[in-house]
Amino acid sequence: MSLRHRIAGRFPRLVIARRNISRAKVRSILAAASILIGVVAIGAIGAGGAAFKQSQLQSIQAQGATSVYVSPGTDMEASHFDREDVKAIDETVGAATIVATEPGSMELITSDGTREGVSVTYIDDPRQLHEVERGGIPDNWRQSVVVSHEFAADRGVELGERLKLVSETETETGTVETEHTYRVVAVLAESQSFGGGGLFLPIEETGERQYSRVEVMTESTDRAEAVAEALRDRFNDRKDRLLVFELTSLVRLLKTLVNGINAFLAGLGSISLLVAGVSIANTMLMAVIKRREEIGVLRAVGYGKADIVRILLVEAVLLGALGSAVGLAIAVAVAMVANALFLGDPFAFTQSALLYLAGAVAFGILTSLLAGAYPAWRAANERPIDALRG
Amino acid sequence: MTRDTSDSEGAEPTETDREDQPSDAASATTGVILRGEDVTKEYQTGTQTVRALKGIDFGIAPSDFVAIVGPSGSGKSTLLNLLGLLDVPTDGAVSLRGQDVSTFSDADRTRNRKRAIGFVFQSFYLIPTLTALENVEMPRMLDKTPVKTRERAKTLLQRVGLGDRLDHYPDELSGGQKQRVAIARSLINDPALLLADEPTGNLDRDTGDEILALFDELRAEEDVAIVTVTHDAYVAEEADRVVNLVDGVIEDTGETAADGGHGA
Ligand SMILES: Nc1ncnc2c1ncn2[C@@H]1O[C@H](COP(=O)(O)OP(=O)(O)O)[C@@H](O)[C@H]1O
Ligand SMILES: [Mg+2]
Numbered sequence: 001m002s003l004r005h006r007i008a009g010r011f012p013r014l015v016i017a018r019r020n021i022s023r024a025k026v027r028s029i030l031a032a033a034s035i036l037i038g039v040v041a042i043g044a045i046g047a048g049g050a051a052f053k054q055s056q057l058q059s060i061q062a063q064g065a066t067s068v069y070v071s072p073g074t075d076m077e078a079s080h081f082d083r084e085d086v087k088a089i090d091e092t093v094g095a096a097t098i099v100a101t102e103p104g105s106m107e108l109i110t111s112d113g114t115r116e117g118v119s120v121t122y123i124d125d126p127r128q129l130h131e132v133e134r135g136g137i138p139d140n141w142r143q144s145v146v147v148s149h150e151f152a153a154d155r156g157v158e159l160g161e162r163l164k165l166v167s168e169t170e171t172e173t174g175t176v177e178t179e180h181t182y183r184v185v186a187v188l189a190e191s192q193s194f195g196g197g198g199l200f201l202p203i204e205e206t207g208e209r210q211y212s213r214v215e216v217m218t219e220s221t222d223r224a225e226a227v228a229e230a231l232r233d234r235f236n237d238r239k240d241r242l243l244v245f246e247l248t249s250l251v252r253l254l255k256t257l258v259n260g261i262n263a264f265l266a267g268l269g270s271i272s273l274l275v276a277g278v279s280i281a282n283t284m285l286m287a288v289i290k291r292r293e294e295i296g297v298l299r300a301v302g303y304g305k306a307d308i309v310r311i312l313l314v315e316a317v318l319l320g321a322l323g324s325a326v327g328l329a330i331a332v333a334v335a336m337v338a339n340a341l342f343l344g345d346p347f348a349f350t351q352s353a354l355l356y357l358a359g360a361v362a363f364g365i366l367t368s369l370l371a372g373a374y375p376a377w378r379a380a381n382e383r384p385i386d387a388l389r390g
Numbered sequence: 391m392t393r394d395t396s397d398s399e400g401a402e403p404t405e406t407d408r409e410d411q412p413s414d415a416a417s418a419t420t421g422v423i424l425r426g427e428d429v430t431k432e433y434q435t436g437t438q439t440v441r442a443l444k445g446i447d448f449g450i451a452p453s454d455f456v457a458i459v460g461p462s463g464s465g466k467s468t469l470l471n472l473l474g475l476l477d478v479p480t481d482g483a484v485s486l487r488g489q490d491v492s493t494f495s496d497a498d499r500t501r502n503r504k505r506a507i508g509f510v511f512q513s514f515y516l517i518p519t520l521t522a523l524e525n526v527e528m529p530r531m532l533d534k535t536p537v538k539t540r541e542r543a544k545t546l547l548q549r550v551g552l553g554d555r556l557d558h559y560p561d562e563l564s565g566g567q568k569q570r571v572a573i574a575r576s577l578i579n580d581p582a583l584l585l586a587d588e589p590t591g592n593l594d595r596d597t598g599d600e601i602l603a604l605f606d607e608l609r610a611e612e613d614v615a616i617v618t619v620t621h622d623a624y625v626a627e628e629a630d631r632v633v634n635l636v637d638g639v640i641e642d643t644g645e646t647a648a649d650g651g652h653g654a
Contacts, residue, residue, distance in 0.1 A: 009536020016531065019519045297515040300476060301529035302504020302579070304497055385476045388511065389467070 013307075017315035021322075024287065028319060031283040034276035035323030036330070039364040041269030043331025046356025047349070048338035049262035054350045055342035056254055057221075065221050065247035068093075068228045070214040075239035080210035089214055089242075092234045093227045096218045099128040100211035102203065109164040109179075110155075118151070118165075119198035122211075126188060126200040129215075135159045135186035145182035146200040149190040159184055163199075180205075221251045266356065273363055276323070277371040284316050284375035295379050296387025305380040312376035313369060320368025324361045331357055423487060423506070423582045423615055424450045424473055430481035431468050442468040444638040445482060450583060454615040455605065457626040460635035466619040467587060469635065473617055474507050474585045475499040504529065508576025508614075510586035514568040516560040516575075522547060522567075523556040526574045539578070546574035550604055566597030573604060577612070584608070586618040590625055602628050 008015045021028045057065075070089060072079055081089075086100045102122035107115040123129070126146045127137060133149060145165075147157055157163070161184045169176045182201065203209055216231075218224045225248040235242040288295065295308055303311075335353055336346040431443040442465040450456060450473070458466050471477040472484055475491055476499075484491045486502055494502065516525045526543040533539065547553055550570040560568055569589060576584055584605075590598035602625060608614045618625065626632050634641045 005540070006536055009539075010534055012531040012534065023519050293515055294517055297509075297511075297517075298528075299500070300474070300503065300509050301575070302500055303529075303532065304500045307532055383476075385471045388515070 013311050013314045014318070016311050017318050020287065020291070020311075020315050021318055024283075024290075027283050027286065028322075031276075031280050032319050032323035032326070034279040035273070035320050035364045035368060036327035038269065038273030038276040038367070039324045039327030039360045040330045040334070041272045041360075042266050042363060043328060043357045043360035044334035044338075045265045045269050046262060046360065047331060047335030047353035049258065049265065050350045050353035050356060051335065051338040051342045051348070053255070053258040053262070053352075054348075056258065057251065058343075060247065060251055060254065061221065063247070064215075065251050066218050066224050067246070068216040068218070068224050068231065069245040070216065070231060071212060071243040071245070073236065073240035073242045076241050078210075080208075080212050081214060082210060086211060086214060088235075089216070089231065092230050093216050093218075094230075096216050096223070096227055097128065099123070099215045099217065100203075101213050101215070102206050102211050103213060104167075104206070106199075107166040107168075109166060115166065120165075121198060121200050122203045122206045123200055124203050126186070130188040130191050132186045133189040135184070137186050141185060141202050142204060143182060144185040144202070146186045146188060147184055148188050148198055148200070151198055152184075152187045157184055157187070159187065165199075221248045224248050269360075270363065273367050276364070277367040280316055280319055280368050280371035281374060283319065284312060284372050285378075287315070288312065288375050288379035292379075292382065292387045295382065296384040299382075299384035300388065308380040309376045312379055313372050316368045316372025316376070317365055320365045320371075323368075324364035327364060328357060328361050331360060421451045422449045423452060424448075424484065426472070426479075426482065426484045428482035429469075429472060429479045429484060431465070431472065431477070432480040442638055443472075443479070446635075446638075446640050448633070450615050450617060452582060452613045452615055453609040454617075455609060455628070455630045456615075456617045456633060457629035457631070458617065458619045458633045458635060459621070459626050460641075464635040465638045466635055469633075470585055470587055470617065470619055473583070474509060475503050504579055506582050508573075508579070508581035508584040510569070510572050510576050510584065510589045510618075512588040512591040514560070514565075514572045514592075516568055516571055518560050521557045521559055522552060522563065522571045525560070525571055526578055528575060529578050542578060543574070546577050547571070549607075550574045551600075564597075565593050566600060569593060569597075569601055570604065573601070573608075577608070577614070580612070582613075582615060584614050584616045586616065588619055588621060590620065590622050595624070598622060598625065 072081060080102075081100065086098065090098045100123075104120045104122060105117055106120050108118045109115055125137065126132075130148070132146075135146075137146060138144065145163055147163075151157065163182050163184060165180050165182065167178050167180065169178065188200070203211070216224075216227050218227055224246050228244050228246040228248065231242055231244050236244070298308060299305075335349065335357065339348045339353075340346040426446065426448045428445045428447060429443055430441065430445050433440040433442055446469070458469060460466050468477075472479055475484075475486065475494070478484070478492050478494075478499075486506060491499065517528065520528060523540070523543055526546055527539050530539045530542075544553075544556065547556055550573055552567060552570055552574070555563060555567060555571075558567075560571070563571065569592075573584075573589075590601055593601065605616050605618075606628075609616060618629075620626055
């Protein structure tokens with residue numbers, strides 16, 4: 001007695017169903033194909049959409065969506081933060097990196113003597129924001145300037161070069177211009193973060209060690225949201241002492257939008273599964289009509305109604321599983337293309353992509369089961385004497 | 391003896407203890423497998439009522455060979471369906487080893503069919519996707535005893551002379567061979583009663599004779615009672631007893647049986 005026969009003997013219904021399926025090959029393949037299309041539609045749309053969403057989220061996050069930006073509010077006495085204010089903010093946000101800066105602008109005197117406006121960020125240490133690509137930042141970097149990657153690339157600025165900058169100060173008698181010369185000590189690495197361009201000068205150059213912008217950098221958009229909440233709670237209870245700005249609402253909007261579109265498209269895909277269900281039901285109905293006498297014989301020789309129902313349901317589910325399996329393979333392939341395209345890694349499946357894929361398969365099989373129910377019930381309830389007459 | 395409980399409980403030991411069953415029942419019902427008393431069957435078609443059987447009595451004992459003959463529409467198949475627990479009488483009682491069939495649920499009847507009765511049909515009704523061997527195994531396929539079932543099926547196919555055709559599919563077999571596979575299939579559960587509806591109807595005389603010879607062997611060796619509906623005089627001649635049905639009643643038995651062949 002072969003092992004195969006022993007194993008097959010343990011799953012008789014599966015064996016019977018498999019044989020029945022291979023009896024009407026074309027019909028079975030068409031029915032399975034209809035399920036396949038539904039599974040591919042749901043799985044590929046869902047998983048592809050998830051990859052797209054993830055890529056959008058990542059780029060938003062790279063642009064600072066995990067940060068909260070704080071400026072002095074309308075009800076703040078001074079228009080700047082001092083060290084104490086920064087310390088208070090730091091205490092409120094807990095485990096997050098605080099970068100206090102003072103934005104400004106200066107005019108650069110180029111080699112041919114023309115002037116050009118450039119944005120300047122006064123900061124304690126530029127390494128809080130960006131990595132250094134070339135050069136180094138000494139502990140005391142007065143008289144030094146650090147330039148962004150873009151600035152260096154655009155103007156061909158080299159390390160060690162001296163930049164002539166003119167600052168303007170408003171006084172009662174008018175605008176006073178002061179010329180400074182700074183040596184380029186470092187070029188920063190490229191970054192997508194917004195407001196990253198331009199020049200970085202030591203905070204001491206502002207004269208008063210004052211900051212008008214604090215960036216709170218967190219791990220995630222969720223953390224950023226919590227930080228923003230905490231800051232508003234603490235400082236903006238009655239007065240607007242802080243202007244708190246974060247991109248998380250934007251992220252939330254994007255999430256809702258993409259999720260909605262995705263669900264809508266997957267819903268359209270589900271309609272194709274509905275059609276597939278009709279196709280399976282039709283196939284099974286034809287099968288039980290064609291096998292009417294055979295089922296009558298089964299009933300006569302001792303197969304109960306429940307046995308007939310189960311055999312036919314297994315058959316329907318097998319059709320669905322067949323279609324779902326091939327459909328899953330195709331959907332995974334499509335999702336991998338989407339992953340490679342949007343996320344740069346074919347295997348970067350997000351959790352929701354996997355859920356969509358699993359859901360598509362579950363839906364495909366469930367649809368087949370439901371579609372097989374009526375034909376199975378009908379076949380089981382036919383009286384054997386009616387089936388066998390004539 | 392309160393009917394309701396004793397019937398349902400009585401069904402239990404027969405299932406687990408097949409060997410003892412015939413002797414147990416035999417003591418109670420003097421060896422009769424199946425008994426019918428004043429059996430009436432009516433069919434309702436629209437507003438019309440067709441009385442297919444009009445109160446007939448019968449009893450079938452082990453290794454009986456009964457032929458049912460009669461013109462077309464006389465109620466032969468109806469009677470066979472009642473004997474095979476495929477249907478229940480409108481009036482009167484059919485009892486299987488003393489148990490009233492009308493108290494059985496559909497599931498009970500299915501179970502008892504499987505245990506006690508084998509069926510052979512005029513058009514064989516083999517499953518085309520299964521080999522001869524698998525067709526014979528089919529009634530026991532859900533029992534999950536593949537090894538035992540296969541041994542029994544092989545033995546049966548050898549017994550009906552098809553030991554060399556185990557792996558042939560139905561369309562690779564002749565009519566007589568198909569009917570022999572069907573007979574082997576009907577015997578897989580060791581039934582006490584084999585019901586055949588015109589088993590030789592689609593076969594030539596020589597092949598029909600082979601089937602009759604096989605019936606004789608089975609009765610002698612396996613104690614199987616055989617009830618067959620037939621239009622063939624030579625089949626009726628072989629039978630111990632001939633039931634001549636005319637218009638739902640038993641005319642008389644014996645020599646007039648051959649008339650049934652002309653009537654059809
Ligand atoms: N399911 C049914 N519904 C209505 N009438 C039926 C049914 N089965 C059989 N009959 C009628 O009962 C009578 C006996 O039929 P049947 O037992 O098939 O006769 P036979 O097998 O001797 O040809 C016939 O008149 C037939 O028309
Ligand atoms: Mg008939």
